[in-house]
Amino acid sequence: MRPRLLGRLARHAVLIAGAAVVVVPFLWMFTTSLQTRAETYTNDSILPTSWHWENYVTAWQAAPFGQYYLNSLVMATGIVAGHLVLDALAAYAFARLDFPLKRALFTVLLAALMVPTFVTIIPAYSLVASFGWIDSYAGLIVPRLADVFGIILLRQYFSTIPVELEEAARIDGCSRLGIFWRIVVPLARPAFATLAIFSFLFAWNDFLWPLLVTNSDDLRTIQIGLSAFVGRYGTSWNYLMAGTLTATVPSIVVFMIFQRALVRGIAMTGVKD
Amino acid sequence: MTSPALGARPGDLGRRGGAPRRPGRIGRYRTEDVLTAALFLLPAFAVLGVFVLYPIVAAGHISLTDWNGFDPVKNFVGFDNYVALAENGEFWNSLLVTVVYATGVCLLSVVSGLGVALLLDAPIRGRGLYRGIYFLPAVTSSVAVAIVWRYLLDPSGYVNTLLADLGIEGPDWLQDRWLALGALTLLTVWKNVGFNAVLYLTALQALPASVYEAAALDGAGPWQRLRAITVPLLAPMTFFVLVQALITSFQAFDLVYVFTEGGPRGGTEVLGMLMYREAFRLGDFGGGTAIAFVTLFLVLGVTLVNWRVSGAGRSALR
Known part of the structure; x- marks a missing residue:
């Protein structure tokens, strides 16, 4: 018994050391956000010793973080809604319907996954510019209304729903759209939840595309606003960390609430039997 | 709810050389399935087609030009x-x-x-x-x-x-x-x-x-x-x-x-x-x-x- 207990302790020791490397930067961000400017250069404690919550107010007044937040929320909502509807419809067609060029179309999607964003970003940018969508919600949202990852994720899940359920509904005279809406969508709710979380995190954290298609503070998303804040207030670590923390909170909250669905999603798309 | 799938007349599309004419089928496919698939794929493929697939092809062309992104003229420069x-x-x-x-x-x-x-x-x-x-x-x-x-x-x-x-x-x-x-x-x-x-x-x-x-x-x-x-x-x-x-x-x-x-x-x-x-x-x-x-x-x-x-x-x- 003794060696097993020792082994378990060693396992915990290594895991805790690793967890510290992960957590300390986050803790440092929190602590620094509550210090005075002088303290940020002199105080070495990793736990907060002073509690200057007003730093958050100052940071939010120094830059239009409220507007950035709103822009990110609008963009994320649009993208999540788009993925849930457009990806789901396409995924159902690939999972259940038989039509010409099905394999070819699916292969094209898989191949597109391998193409780095950089290849498509210049033409996509020119296209959006020619539509007059620079510095608009349309420019932020429309090009990302559908994505290949979501189609693959949902297709995978739809295929696991027993066909018999759908066949029974067909015999009862239900149309394909009716089957999709009344049977498949309710049964696939966990997969929709997973996709919604992935899409939200993607949209909230996205950087390069919003950087290119926004010019003004009215349309900048939180990540772009934050990176501009570094340039303007780079030496005020406390305000900078207050801004960074507020930009990070939504992702962390979503993650903590939906951790299970997220991990299940990775298992679903990562490993295929 | 009117879906094109429901509106399809059996036999309307039952052509295609060689394949036997059967009501409600296009070749070996069911007409209803093909039309539903087209309807379901259209929105996603419209977005992906315009903003992902077309740009891949367009990028291949742009890389062979001297385009600056704003000039309407793109001069072909080969592999320069x-x-x-x-x-x-x-x-x-x-x-x-x-x-x-x-x-x-x-x-x-x-x-x-x-x-x-x-x-x-x-x-x-x-x-x-x-x-x-x-x-x-x-x-x-x-x-x-x-x-x-x-x-x-x-x-x-x-x-x-x-x-x-x-x-x-x-x-x-x-x-x-x-x-x-x-x-x-x-x-x-x-x-x-x-x-x-x-x-x-x-x-x-x-x-x-x-x-x-x-x-x-x-x-x-x-x-x-x-x-x-x-x-x-x-x-x-x-x-x-x-x-x-x-x-x-x-x-x-x-x-x-x-x-x-x-x-x-x-x-x-x-x-x-x-x-x-x-x-x-x-x-x-x-x-x-x-x-x-x-x-x-x-x-x-x-x-x-x-x-x-x-x-x-x-x-x-x-």
Whole structure:
């Protein structure tokens, strides 16, 4: 018994050391956000010793973080809604319907996954510019209304729903759209939840595309606003960390609430039997 | 609700040479299914077609022109942009930086992901909590983690303060070319370790227990079991993790943009940064797209080699 207990302790020791490397930067961000400017250069404690919550107010007044937040929320909502509807419809067609060029179309999607964003970003940018969508919600949202990852994720899940359920509904005279809406969508709710979380995190954290298609503070998303804040207030670590923390909170909250669905999603798309 | 599928008259579309005419069918397909599929695929393919698939083709064309992004005229210049890259010292620097970075990220992603997964693959207390903590950086934006680490590694930052407590004088991490690249590599691995661990964990839990029991009966120790059973059986997942890490590092932009801005003196200017500068700062869309294509071919080439060598790709990406 003794060696097993020792082994378990060693396992915990290594895991805790690793967890510290992960957590300390986050803790440092929190602590620094509550210090005075002088303290940020002199105080070495990793736990907060002073509690200057007003730093958050100052940071939010120094830059239009409220507007950035709103822009990110609008963009994320649009993208999540788009993925849930457009990806789901396409995924159902690939999972259940038989039509010409099905394999070819699916292969094209898989191949597109391998193409780095950089290849498509210049033409996509020119296209959006020619539509007059620079510095608009349309420019932020429309090009990302559908994505290949979501189609693959949902297709995978739809295929696991027993066909018999759908066949029974067909015999009862239900149309394909009716089957999709009344049977498949309710049964696939966990997969929709997973996709919604992935899409939200993607949209909230996205950087390069919003950087290119926004010019003004009215349309900048939180990540772009934050990176501009570094340039303007780079030496005020406390305000900078207050801004960074507020930009990070939504992702962390979503993650903590939906951790299970997220991990299940990775298992679903990562490993295929 | 009127769907075209319901409105279709049986037999209307029952043509197509050779195939027997049957009501409600197009060749071997059901008319209703084909029309429904068209309706269901249209919205997603409209978006992906315009903003992903068309740009891939358009990019191929742009890379062969001298386009600046605004001029309506695109002059065809053949492979001049690629030739110019081959003669550009900044490109070779960027390529070297990216290859060193990608190699580090790939190796360390596999080692750290597998390591954490092996530690978590046991009935220990607080397993969910550990998993949640290790995952935290993966859900945090690149901008946020880059800002935090940039200040942690400041000459008067927390890392050097800790080193000073140990009596070590810490360097100015982000002002030395190789230290900065090393820090960028570790930051990338740190951000993705939870993601890779979850991938490996799911693969570990799918491994058959019987093989391990048989090996234990034959007297194989834990280390032998790891080397002779676990690692080979995980090869498909390792392939997947490697491809992911490869794409991540060849596409790196956000992290670098905020963490080092490509500096010091180009020391961390990965291909993504170079492309951004070329296209959007210098207005050379042709040259920028050429860099993007070189990136694409490198990723595809390395993936193919990896596939052949591991012989495992098939099962991982089916």
